[in-house]
Amino acid sequence: MNDIHKKSPGRPRSAQSHQAMLQATLELLGEVGFDAMSIDAIAARAGVGKATIYRRYASKAELVADAIERVREEIVIPDTGSLKSDIDALIQSAAQITLSPLGRQTVAMIISSASSNPEFAEIYWTKYLQPRRQAFAVVLERAKARHEIGADLDPGLVFDAMSGIMLYALIFQPNPESWTESVRRALNLLLKGASSFDAELH
Amino acid sequence: MNDIHKKSPGRPRSAQSHQAMLQATLELLGEVGFDAMSIDAIAARAGVGKATIYRRYASKAELVADAIERVREEIVIPDTGSLKSDIDALIQSAAQITLSPLGRQTVAMIISSASSNPEFAEIYWTKYLQPRRQAFAVVLERAKARHEIGADLDPGLVFDAMSGIMLYALIFQPNPESWTESVRRALNLLLKGASSFDAELH
Amino acid sequence: MNDIHKKSPGRPRSAQSHQAMLQATLELLGEVGFDAMSIDAIAARAGVGKATIYRRYASKAELVADAIERVREEIVIPDTGSLKSDIDALIQSAAQITLSPLGRQTVAMIISSASSNPEFAEIYWTKYLQPRRQAFAVVLERAKARHEIGADLDPGLVFDAMSGIMLYALIFQPNPESWTESVRRALNLLLKGASSFDAELH
Amino acid sequence: MNDIHKKSPGRPRSAQSHQAMLQATLELLGEVGFDAMSIDAIAARAGVGKATIYRRYASKAELVADAIERVREEIVIPDTGSLKSDIDALIQSAAQITLSPLGRQTVAMIISSASSNPEFAEIYWTKYLQPRRQAFAVVLERAKARHEIGADLDPGLVFDAMSGIMLYALIFQPNPESWTESVRRALNLLLKGASSFDAELH
DNA sequence: CGGTAAGCGAGACGGTACGTCGCGTCTTAAG
DNA sequence: CTTAAGACGCGACGTACCGTCTCGCTTACCG
Numbered sequence: 001m002n003d004i005h006k007k008s009p010g011r012p013r014s015a016q017s018h019q020a021m022l023q024a025t026l027e028l029l030g031e032v033g034f035d036a037m038s039i040d041a042i043a044a045r046a047g048v049g050k051a052t053i054y055r056r057y058a059s060k061a062e063l064v065a066d067a068i069e070r071v072r073e074e075i076v077i078p079d080t081g082s083l084k085s086d087i088d089a090l091i092q093s094a095a096q097i098t099l100s101p102l103g104r105q106t107v108a109m110i111i112s113s114a115s116s117n118p119e120f121a122e123i124y125w126t127k128y129l130q131p132r133r134q135a136f137a138v139v140l141e142r143a144k145a146r147h148e149i150g151a152d153l154d155p156g157l158v159f160d161a162m163s164g165i166m167l168y169a170l171i172f173q174p175n176p177e178s179w180t181e182s183v184r185r186a187l188n189l190l191l192k193g194a195s196s197f198d199a200e201l202h
Numbered sequence: 203m204n205d206i207h208k209k210s211p212g213r214p215r216s217a218q219s220h221q222a223m224l225q226a227t228l229e230l231l232g233e234v235g236f237d238a239m240s241i242d243a244i245a246a247r248a249g250v251g252k253a254t255i256y257r258r259y260a261s262k263a264e265l266v267a268d269a270i271e272r273v274r275e276e277i278v279i280p281d282t283g284s285l286k287s288d289i290d291a292l293i294q295s296a297a298q299i300t301l302s303p304l305g306r307q308t309v310a311m312i313i314s315s316a317s318s319n320p321e322f323a324e325i326y327w328t329k330y331l332q333p334r335r336q337a338f339a340v341v342l343e344r345a346k347a348r349h350e351i352g353a354d355l356d357p358g359l360v361f362d363a364m365s366g367i368m369l370y371a372l373i374f375q376p377n378p379e380s381w382t383e384s385v386r387r388a389l390n391l392l393l394k395g396a397s398s399f400d401a402e403l404h
Numbered sequence: 405m406n407d408i409h410k411k412s413p414g415r416p417r418s419a420q421s422h423q424a425m426l427q428a429t430l431e432l433l434g435e436v437g438f439d440a441m442s443i444d445a446i447a448a449r450a451g452v453g454k455a456t457i458y459r460r461y462a463s464k465a466e467l468v469a470d471a472i473e474r475v476r477e478e479i480v481i482p483d484t485g486s487l488k489s490d491i492d493a494l495i496q497s498a499a500q501i502t503l504s505p506l507g508r509q510t511v512a513m514i515i516s517s518a519s520s521n522p523e524f525a526e527i528y529w530t531k532y533l534q535p536r537r538q539a540f541a542v543v544l545e546r547a548k549a550r551h552e553i554g555a556d557l558d559p560g561l562v563f564d565a566m567s568g569i570m571l572y573a574l575i576f577q578p579n580p581e582s583w584t585e586s587v588r589r590a591l592n593l594l595l596k597g598a599s600s601f602d603a604e605l606h
Numbered sequence: 607m608n609d610i611h612k613k614s615p616g617r618p619r620s621a622q623s624h625q626a627m628l629q630a631t632l633e634l635l636g637e638v639g640f641d642a643m644s645i646d647a648i649a650a651r652a653g654v655g656k657a658t659i660y661r662r663y664a665s666k667a668e669l670v671a672d673a674i675e676r677v678r679e680e681i682v683i684p685d686t687g688s689l690k691s692d693i694d695a696l697i698q699s700a701a702q703i704t705l706s707p708l709g710r711q712t713v714a715m716i717i718s719s720a721s722s723n724p725e726f727a728e729i730y731w732t733k734y735l736q737p738r739r740q741a742f743a744v745v746l747e748r749a750k751a752r753h754e755i756g757a758d759l760d761p762g763l764v765f766d767a768m769s770g771i772m773l774y775a776l777i778f779q780p781n782p783e784s785w786t787e788s789v790r791r792a793l794n795l796l797l798k799g800a801s802s803f804d805a806e807l808h
Numbered sequence: 809c810g811g812t813a814a815g816c817g818a819g820a821c822g823g824t825a826c827g828t829c830g831c832g833t834c835t836t837a838a839g
Numbered sequence: 840c841t842t843a844a845g846a847c848g849c850g851a852c853g854t855a856c857c858g859t860c861t862c863g864c865t866t867a868c869c870g
Contacts, residue, residue, distance in 0.1 A: 010814025011866045017816075035237075038856055049817045054858065111313045114373045121373055129374075154391075160374075161367050161388045168366030171313055171323055172331075186363045190392055212845030213835040219847075240825055251848040256827065414819030415861040421821075439641075442851055453822040458853065515717045515777055525777055533778075564778075565771050565792045572770030575717055575727055576735075590767045594796055619841065644830055655843040660832065 013055070020046035021053055025067040030102035034064065034109040061113065065120060068106055069127050073097060077135045083143040087191070090136070091183055094166055099176050107170060133159045149191075161190055215257070222248035223255055227269040232304040236266060236311040263311075270308050271329050275299060279337045285345040289393070292341070293385055296368055301378050309372060335361045351393075363392055417459070424450035425457055429471040434506035438468060438513040465517060469524055472510050473531050477501060481539045487547040491595070494543070495587055498570055503580050511574060537563045553595075565594055619661075626652035627659055631673040636708040640670060640715040667715075674712050675733050679703060683741045689749040693797070696742070697789055700772055705782050713776060739765045755797075767796055 024046035028037045039060055043050045057063040078089035097103050114121040137155040144151050165186040173179045226248035230239045241262055245252045259265040280291035299305050312326045339357040346353050367388040375384045428450035432441045443464060447454045461467040482493035501507050514528045541559040548555050569590045577586045630652035634643045645666055649656045663669040684695035703709050716730045743761040750757050771792040779788045 008814080009812075009868060011816075011868090013815065014866095039858085040856065043817090047817080049815095049819085050857095051818095051859080052816065055815080059858090108313070111373055112310050114310060114376070118376065125374055157387055157391055160370060160384070161363070161391060164366035164368070164370030164388070165363050166366070167370055168362060172327055172362075174323075182362070185359055186366070189359055189363060210845085211837075211843070213847075215846060216835090241827085242825065245848090249848085251846095251850090252827080253829085253849090254847065257846075261827095412819090413817070413863075415821075417820060418861095443853085444851065447822090451822080453820095453824095454853080455823090455855090456821065459820075463853095512717070516714050522780060529778055561791055561795055564774060564788070565767070565795060568770035568772070568774030568792070569767050570770070571774055571777075572766060576731055576766075586766070589763055590770070593763055593767060623842075645832080646830070649843090653843080655841095655845085656831095657833080657844095658842065661841080665832085 014052075017046070017048050017052055018056065021048050021056075021063070022067045022070060024048075025063055026071065026102060029064060029067070029105050029109070030100075033105050034060075034112070039063075061120060064109065065123050069123060071102075072127070075131055075135050077138050079139075079142065083139070083146075083148045083191070086139050086143070087187060088184075090139070091180060091187070094183075095176065095180055098166065098170055099179060104170070104174075107167070111167075129163065136162075158190065162187060165190070216254075219248070219250050219254050220258065223250050223258075223265070224269045224272060226250075227265055228273065228304060231266060231269070231307050231311075232302075235307050236262075241265075266311060267325055270312075271325065273304075274329065277333055277337050279340050281341075281344065283348075285341070285348075285350045285393070288341050288345070289389060290386075292338070293382060293389070296385075297378065297382055300368065300372055301381060306372070306376075309369070313369075331365065338364075360392070364389060367392070418456075421450070421452050421456050422460065425452050425460075425467070426471045426474060428452075429467055430475065430506060433468060433471070433509050433513075434504075437509050438464075438516075443467075465524065468513065469527055473527060475506075476531070479535055479539050481542050483543075483546065487543070487550075487552045487595070490543050490547070491591060492588075494540070495584060495591070498587075499580065499584055502570065502574060503583060508574070508578075511571070515571075533567065540566075562594065566591060569594070620658075623652070623654050623658055624662065627654050627662075627669070628673045628676060630654075631669055632677065632708060635670060635673070635711050635715075636706075639711050640666075645669075670715060671729055675729070677708075678733070681737055681741050683744050685745075685748065687752075689745070689752070689754045689797070692745050692749070693793060694790075696745070697786060697793070700789075701782065701786055704772065704776055705785060710776070710780075713773070717773075735769065742768075764796065768793060771796070 021042060024042045025037075028042060028045065037060070039050060039053060042063070043053055053063060057066065076089075076093065078086040078093075080086050080089065098107060110120055110124045133156060136159045140149065140153065140155040140158065143149050144153070166183050169179045169182045169186075173182045223244060226244045227239075230244055230247065239262070241252055241255060244265070245255055255265060259268065278291075278295065280288045280295075282288050282291065300309060312323065335358055338361045342351065342355065342357040342360065345351045346355070368385055371381045371384045371388070375381045425446060428446045429441075432446055432449065441464070443454055443457060446467070447457055457467060461470065480493075480497065482490040482497075484490050484493065502511060514524060517524045537560060540563045544553065544557065544559040544562065547553045548557070570587050573583045573586045573590075577583045627648060630648045631643075634648060634651065643666070645656055645659060648654075648669070649659055659669060663672065682695075682699065684692040684699075686692050686695065704713060716727065739762060742765045746755065746759065746761040746764065749755045750759070772789050775785045775788045775792070779785045
C-alpha cells in the first residue's frame with residue numbers, strides 16, 4: 001500500500017540510456033560549448049533517441065543542468081595549520097575545477113543564462129557554491145581559533161568576495177598561470193582587511 | 203600623405219542604415235535578450251536588408267558587441283572629499299548601468315561568449331573596463347593624498363576585486379536592493395584591508 | 405525472399421504530405437509558371453515544411469518532374485472508321501491537354517530544361533510521348549487495313565513529325581483556334597505524302 | 607541643323623562598354639545557360655557596371671535577346687538545281703546554327719520564355735524565322751519552276767512544318783548525327799506529300 | 809504464461825532562423 | 840550625363856535544429 005513503492009506499468013526507463021545521454025552531454029559541453037551543442041548531436045553520440053531525452057528533460061538547459069549537477073567532486077577542506085596555506089590549497093582546488101574545459105563551459109553557461117533563466121543560477125548556487133561556502137566557514141573558524149583573524153569576520157562575505165574575484169579572473173585572465181597569480185594577489189589584499197594576516201601569500 | 207583620405211570607389215555604406223540597425227539591435231536586446239533575437243527581426247525593425255547587416259558584421263555577436271560599444275556613457279569621476287562617499291557614488295553609478303535590462307543582457311552576453319570567443323572579452327576590457335579602471339585610479343590617488351589609504355596600494359588590483367564582486371552579485375543577487383547591499387558590504391571588507399578606512403560605508 | 409519487404413526503421417514518410425506537395429506544385433505551376441514558383445510557396449500552400457520537400461527531391465526541377473509524371477491522363481485511341489476523323493480526334497485530344505495552363509507550363513518547362521537537364525526530356529519522352537506514339541501506331545494500322553495509307557509507312561516517323569508541328573504551333577500560335585487550324589493544315593500536308601488520303605481534313 | 611544629328615549633352619554612351627557586355631553575355635550563355643547566368647557575372651566579365659547594363663536593357667531577357675539578335679548569320683539561299691539538294695543544304699545550315707552550344711541555349715531560352723513572355727517569341731519570329739521563311743519561299747518557287755512540286759503548294763506551311771520537326775528533333779535527338787538523320791527522314795516524308803519529289807534525300 | 813502498457817532507437821514532421829546570392833535600383837567620385 | 844564600383848531593400852535559396860509525432864520492437868509487470 002505504500003505509494004512510494006508503487007510501480008508504474010510498462011517498461012521502466014533505461015538507466016543505461018540515461019547514463020549515456022548525461023555522459024554525451026558533458027563531453028559535448030566541454031568540446032563545443034552550450035550554444036553550439038545540439039540535442040540531435042547529444043542523442044547521436046549517446047546512441048539514444050531524441051524522444052528518450054525529451055521524456056526526461058523539457059529543454060537542453062534542464063538536461064545540461066542535471067548533467068552538471070551529477071558531477072559533484074569531493075569537497076576537501078584543507079587543514080594545513082595556517083590560513084595562508086589553506087587559502088593556497090583552496091585556490092589550487094578551484095583552479096583545477098574551474099580552468100578545465102568543462103569547468104569553463106559550465107561557468108560560462110551558468111553566467112550567460114543567469115538573467116534569462118534565473119533558476120539555473122539557483123542550481124549552481126545550491127549545489128555548488130553553498131557546500132563550498134560552508135566548507136570555507138570551517139577553514140575560517142580554525143583560523144579564528146588560531147587568532148589569525150578576528151572573531152567577528154563573516155565567512156560568507158569573504159567567500160562571496162573570493163568567488164567574485166575568481167570569476168572575474170576567469171573571464172579576463174583565462175591563462176591558468178595568470179589566473180592563479182591574479183587571484184592570489186586579490187585574495188591577499190582581501191584578507192589583509194580581514195585579519196592580522198598580512199604576510200604575502202605564496 | 204593622402205592615404206588616410208583615400209576613398210574606396212562605389213557607393214559608400216549608408217550611415218543611416220547603420221544607425222538604424224544598431225538602434226534596433228539595442229532595442230531588441232533589451233526586450234527579448236540575445237538568444238531570442240533574430241537577425242531577420244533586427245533587419246525588419248531597422249527597415250534594412252539582412253545583407254546590409256552581414257556586410258558589416260560576420261555574426262550576431264559582432265553586431266551586438268558593436269552596438270553596445272557605442273552606447274558608452276560618460277564616465278564620471280566622483281570627488282566628494284572622502285573615499286567612502288566616492289565609493290558610494292561609484293556603486294550607485296555601476297548599479298544604474300549594470301542593473302538596467304540592457305545592462306544585464308549586455309553583461310550576460312559578453313560573459314557568456316568570453317570563453318568561446320575570447321576577443322570579445324578583450325573588447326569589453328579595452329572599451330569598458332580599462333577607462334573605468336583608470337578613472338578609479340584617480341579616486342584612489344585623491345584618497346592617498348588625504349592619507350585615507352596607504353601610498354603603496356595598487357589601484358588596478360582594488361578595481362579588479364571590486365569588479366569581480368559586482369559581477370558575482372549581479373548573478374546571485376539580481377534584485378537591485380540586495381545587489382547594492384551585497385556589493386557595499388563586500389567592498390567595505392575589501393577596503394578595510396587597503397586602508398585605515400574602517401568606518402562603515404553608509 | 406524478404407529483402408523486398410525489409411522495413412527501414414523510424415517513422416515512415418507521410419504519403420499525405422507527399423500528396424499535398426505534389427498537388428500544390430501542380431497548382432502553382434499552372435498559376436505562375438516554373439520560374440516564378442518558389443519552394444517556400446509550395447511548402448506553405450501544401451502545409452508542409454520545406455525540409456519535407458527537400459527530403460524527397462533535390463531540386464525544384466525534380467519535384468516538378470515527379471508531379472507531372474504522376475498526372476497521367478487516359479490515352480484514348482480513336483476508332484471512327486476513317487483516318488481523317490481519327491486524326492481530327494487526336495488533334496482535339498492533344499489540344500485539350502497541351503493548351504491548358506498546366507499543359508503549356510509543362511511543355512515550356514520541359515523544353516527549356518531540355519538542354520541543361522536532358523534526363524528531363526527523357527522522362528517526358530518515356531512517360532508521355534512513348535505511350536501516345538504506340539497508340540498512334542494502332543490508328544495507322546487500322547488505316548492500313550482500310551487501305552487508306554500504304555503498308556510501308558512508318559508510324560513513328562509520322563507521329564514525330566506531327567508532334568513537332570504541334571509543338572511549333574504551341575509556341576508561335578498560342579491562340580487555341582489558330583493552333584488547331586495551323587496544326588490541321590500542316591497535318592493535312594504531311595498525310596498527303598503518306599497516303600491516298602488527300603481529301604481536306606475538316 | 608539636322609535634328610537627327612543633334613548631340614545630347616554630357617558624356618555619350620560607350621560603344622565599347624556595350625560591345626563588351628554583349629560579348630560577355632554570349633560567352634556566358636553558351637557556357638552556363640540562361641538561368642545560371644547572373645547579371646553580376648556578365649557585368650564583371652565585361653568590366654562594366656551593372657547600371658550600365660540596366661540603362662540599356664530592362665531585364666536579363668532583353669539583354670540576351672539583343673545579344674542573340676546581333677549574331678545573325680547571313681542567310682544563304684541554296685540554289686543547286688534540285689529541290690532535294692537545296693533542302694539538304696538547308697538542313698546542314700540549320701544544323702550548324704542550332705546544334706552549337708550557343709544555338710541550343712538560345713533556342714531553349716526563347717522557347718522557355720515563350721509562354722511567360724510572349725513578345726519574346728515575337729522577336730524570334732520576326733528577326734529569325736520570318737527572313738528564313740521568305741528565303742525558303744524562293745527555294746520552293748525555283749522548284750515549282752522546275753515542276754518538281756505543284757504550283758499550289760504553300761511555302762509557309764511547308765516551312766512551318768519543317769521548323770517544327772527540327773525543333774522536336776533538337777529536344778529529343780540532341781546528338782548531332784541522329785538529329786540530322788531524324789530531320790532528313792521526316793522532311794522526306796513531308797515533301798512526298800508536297801510533290802512528285804519522292805526520291806530519297808541524300 | 810500471455811496480455812498490456814510504457815519505453816526504446818530511428819527518423820520524419822511543421823516550423824523558424826540561418827547566412828548566401830541574385831535581383832533591379834541608387835549613390836558615390838571620376839571622366 | 841555616363842561610367843565603374845559597389846551598397847541598398849528585398850526575397851528565395853538550401854541547411855540545421857527545434858520539439859513533437861509515428862513506426863516496429865523490446866521489456867517488465869500483472870492477472
